[in-house]
Amino acid sequence: MTDTTETVPAASDTSPAPTRQRLHYAWVVAAVALVVLLGSAGFRSTPGLMMDALNAEFGWSHATVAGAVSVNLTLYGLTAPFAAALMDRFGVRLVVVCALLTISTGAGLTVLMTRPWQLMLCWGVLVGLGSGSMAGAFATTVSGRWFTARQGLVTGVLTAAGAAGNLVFMPVLAALVQNHGWRTAVVVVSLCATAVAVPVLLLMRERPADLGLLPYGATTAPPEPVLTGSALARSLRILRGAARSRAFWLLAGSFAICGATTAGLVGTHFVPAAHDHGMPVTTSASLLALIGVFDVIGTIASGWFTDRFDSRKLLVTYYALRGLSLLLLPQLFAGSLRPPMLAFVIFYGLDWVATVPPTVALCRKHFGPDAPVVFGWVLAAHQIGAAVVAELAGLVRDKLGDYDAAWYAAGGLCAVAVLLCLALRVGRAAGAPAAA
Template identity: 30%
Template sequence: MFAATFWTDASRARRSPVRKNIPAMTFTRKSRLHYAWIILAAACVLSVISRADSASFAVLIDPLVEKFDWKRGDISLAYSLAFLCSMPAMLAFGWLGDRYGTRTLMLGASLMISAGTVLLGMIQELWHLYVLYGVFVGALGNAAFMVLLPVILTRWFNRKMGLALGIYWAALGSGPVIFAPLFRWMVETRGWESAFMVIGIAFGAVLLVFSWLIRTSPDEMGLSAYGAGDAAQEKQASGAAVSLRSVLTRRPVWLLTGCHHLGCAGHAVILAHGVSMATHHG
């Protein structure tokens, strides 16, 4: 979240002034549907799918114990690694997105998640789980979407930005509801390897398609942000560029970062082991 906040402020001042006419925009202009809403829909799908593996981790612990006879604590270390490795990964993807654009990074992250999910079905050793889930899928693949998508939305919406971000985060919460039961059902009915093969390929196809719809900013399509005609909101949205050093000297930044960290640390333990605890206690 911190990386996304800083990247939002720092990159606004460096938006490309070049405007290009994109034929794919014809249908949105004719129907008066601003492309910002397509960006929002794509962002919602991408956020849900990209976090499906991590959102479903709790339902995978018992099948892993039964298949490999690993200890639950050893298995859950992969979950911890995903969080720890996400911190530098998000900073890196924030910088790379600001420098090279977001769509290329998301396409690459889509391939990482897809390939990593397929390979998870082929693991034989505990360290395979640590590398594929903790680093490849949970950190590198997920971080690209986690840090870039909210920033992209703030660029596309000047008006109704709060509504757009609210819809985005609400959609993110639907991921565990959909995919945790799906993962468990697939593993129990098709087996570990077959389940992850099907899920990985399906996820990869969806992520690639919706990542292709993403544009870093309206400038790339010769458009203005939704509601950009509102002079008051345009003035409010604009701001001077800030440096990382100036951000790090602000007390509220550290307070917000600390609150977010402690909140995640508190609920992550419950999320990782809640299903096993509930299952074994009836």
């Protein structure tokens, strides 16, 4: 009997030559998000650099200019949860482009202002709304949609870009204010906001499925999102559910203190406080820029730590160290740069927004798929805390003649944040419903 069985060639005889693995498009989206956050973040700090110039031209006090910053910070925070829902409803690209054009309009119109309410409207309302639409919800949405592996690291990188951009641009803007006037600085901000919209239009994509891909590191496709009702209704519905959770209030409270002790106090008042001690504005702005450089290192490292260690313990460590550094700060100011101040800048930079990756991770752990919107509300608390302290510190400076009381109070607030984080219990697995 003739054997008719075909002989199957060995795999090694027919296997194709190995091909180089293509770069996952998630990294392209993350790079675009980084450019947006880095480029747009520098716009929020400009009023703090213009305090002396506006005082000289219009006679506006520190508290008046800080009031515009306070409005900006408040709207920046309150916009974030709605922006996350709008991104789910209308797409990331449309929301981000509209936000950048809003910033450009608000900054550009300030060249015409002559009254404090106009500063409030342009820089407080318009720039606040635009910046808030690209706040932490943007970074959380991008990392959550496009990454399964490396979520903490990507969140840390994008968060660092947002905070570092806010600080690294300060020397450039300070030099423009000092050498060419504050109007030149705000025109540059307006033009940059428009330019940043270009890579968003060209390269941003909504979800991996749009390109036939899985999220980076995923082995199965995530479920299709089911969206019902308006973005406003969804944001409020998620807030109502999250507000029944003890974890939400502990996270929101600690993050409010984070905002108060960074953007509200140091980000807004460090330059004028240093100027009170005789330090040139360009030097103090350069120190804030150096904080931004070390913030990149600290926040990326925090993202790496968040993928590996208990997020609650990380937060306790970060707030405790921040509080100690703020208590020491009043003794470090001088008319020139000295080693102790440089040490503070490096140390504080490493801690600046290192709190964000573990806070985002805890939101994901406790609130699952709703985490981007929940983090938006937690971020709103962050910005409200920043807004309140930005205004109060300005009042302290006007009444007492210096900022010392504000620095000491901020150190005490960090101790409160430590207690709030210690009160957090281990959360449920991601995707579990929020407990009452």
